[in-house]
Amino acid sequence: MTTETAAKPAPPKHKEESFLSLFLKNLWSANTFTVTALSIFLALVIGAVLIVISDSAVLSKFSYFTSRPSDALNASWDLISAAYADLFKGAIFDPAAFQAWFDGTGTWQAAFGPISETLTYATPLVFTGLSVAIAFRGGLFNIGGQGQAVIGCVLGGVAGFAFSLPPGIHLIVALLFGAIGGALWGFVPGLLKARTGAHEVITTIMLNYTAALLLSWLIEQKGIHDPARSDAISKAIHSSAELPALPSPLRVHLGIVLAVLVTAGVAWLINRSSFGFELRAVGVNPPAAKTAGMSVAKTYTLLMVVAGGLAGLGGAVQVLGTADKLTDQVAGNIGFDGLLVALLGRNKPWGTLLAAILYGALRAGGNLMQVDIGISLELVTVLQALIVIFIAAPALVKAIFHLRAARSARLGTSLAKGW
């Protein structure tokens, strides 16, 4: 890559080119935007192939492809376009619902339902994504977002049904409990990294599963388990601790506002605060930071506490905003998804926010796709993973589409540092 960026563009030619051709030239180069867009496109193409090869009705038409190719192609096209149209309609807006609203036959809730679902799914991912992103900037790889979010769910949820406090205060207390829980779960690997050098990837992976087992034990205990239920489910949180949401069919809640505020806070923390300066310095070059008088050990510990607190807050938001009760699966996959979101957002706070919304949209659209034409929601997991694979390997995307090297190529692959 370095050799190609070093290739000299002919300088006199530059001035003769029109603005448009320059724009197009730069557009078709390996810049952040193009690589992201092409990654999503590639993932959708592979997804389309998967949809077709897993549909026996369409596949049977391919058996006589040579005699009548139009049958197979039309059937494939119908299936793929139906699937991706659903993905869009479930995530952003459904023209039919809007039409019904204007005609007076539908409600505005139905028209805004898709956006609401997208934001609902995106909200916890913003927090877990920020958790991974901020740790990354400090040179730590926080795979423990899942475990931290689980503990955040537990403490946030328990605070939600065990205390009786006035509305508002109760919510704040429950959110704080969640953040503290996550921070504790992040503190352990941070301290171990700082004191003993134990690699945070190993310790956080192990703590993820420890947290999941702890949760499954806790919800069977007296005082937490709902006595009216025989399955593993906790009591419901009090309404005073719930995040206020829009009227009923819409599920989007105050958490998304909190997510935006926290994103701004993290952006300030990374870019403007002295702790942010230290963590970036440690992230770029720990020995140099040490020489400059910063305490690498302290930064690592504090960074993991902050990262854990963010993920824990995400877990608490999940419980207080959408789930209402603790179950084995209450945290879903938000920790691991947060990892993908941070990678897609290139470890920048606002990028992470946008990436979380994209992932929320895929998830919301996937739900409609599953209900409407029976294409499994798992396709969304595949798409999400593929997008990040391509994002993480920009050289691959560049090679597939013969992109030019970007002039300000900031797409260096993150080089691993090993265990």
Added chain:
Amino acid sequence: MSRVSTATVEELTVVDAPEPFWNRERRLGAGITVIGLIATFVFGSLAESKTARFTLSPDASGAAISINGQVGAIVFGLIAVALGVVMLTGKARRWQTLLLSLGILAFVLSFLCWQVAGKFLPLVDTLDGSLEYALPLILGALAGVLGERSGVVNVAIEGQFLMGAFGAALVGTLATSVWAGLISAMVGGVIIAAMLAVLAIRFLVDQVVVGIVLNLFALGITGFLYERLMQPNALKYNQPPKMPEWKIPGLGDIPVIGPVLFHANLLVWLALILVPVIHFALKNTRWGLRTRAVGEHPTAADTVGVRVRGLRYLNVLLGGLVAGAGGAFFTLVSTGAFNKNMTNGAGFIALAALIFGRWTPFGALGAALFFGFTQKLAYFLGVAGSPVPNQFLNMLPYIATIIAVAGLVGRVRAPAADGVPYVKS
């Protein structure tokens, strides 16, 4: 010690910094003493004064080793205390590992006496079950050994398991052949391994990132195809034949060990043979030396003409074969059908076994057997209605690994270049 060849022994002892009193052995000894005391007092006081029977047959009848539960819990606890005290004196350094293992064994036996008091524990079934739980862990950890000793971190063991399990179920059913299933399980593992290798070695993507993403990819794609193909038409796509159990004549009749080791399926033998084979190959063959060189110092290996990237590709793909075979366990041996996310974190326990076993084949085997035993025990205690929650026993592998990497009981160290992509400069 050999840095100054002319130095006499007296001079060297002066030069060396004095070892702190709380050296590794004394810390271990203190640990063993503490768990021994816990066993003696906690387990001893909680245990009922009833007979604990460890039967050799699968049920309560037949020959058995019997002991009063309370007496057993206290006696084995005291044995652990004694072993810990011996280590604390610091005079038995030569026998450190042996004493440590015996101390842990005594603690486990004390725990068992407490739990089994008034009941029975079928020994053969326990060993058989432990080995069954350990089987995918052994294969997964060996896959990790192959990749990581050459410097490629493999967090995608879980994904390789899932693809292996899925491939085995799908092809095994279509071809109605266990062996076709096993081979396609290996192919499934290799597919994920190939993606890992290309992205990590060719495109220099962070290996942990690739591993995690590939796990999600495997989870998504197997779940997707499961819901599209297998769920609507399980008879056609998801009914693989089970792997037959073979009995070796003669050896299979040995009590306890016979039914466990010599009346088993091919995967058990494959796993148990691969351990010494890989150990020997890593130590004594040209491939092994090169693998270790590439994993510790790729630049040096490259200088003497070893193809670093080629060797890494080879090892990761070999690892894919082994992990894929481990995935076959889930569908061809354990349950007999594929299910969404059926591996349920086993790949990460295998990773834990690899790390806990210090990146060595025999270490991985030992760790996998230990983790398998805790899982079997958790299952047994759940069935027996024990007050000890099985979740805590299931946590043991993870917590043990954290303790190991934190160096609380002797530091484990990864190969030096593990996870560092090699870029020829």
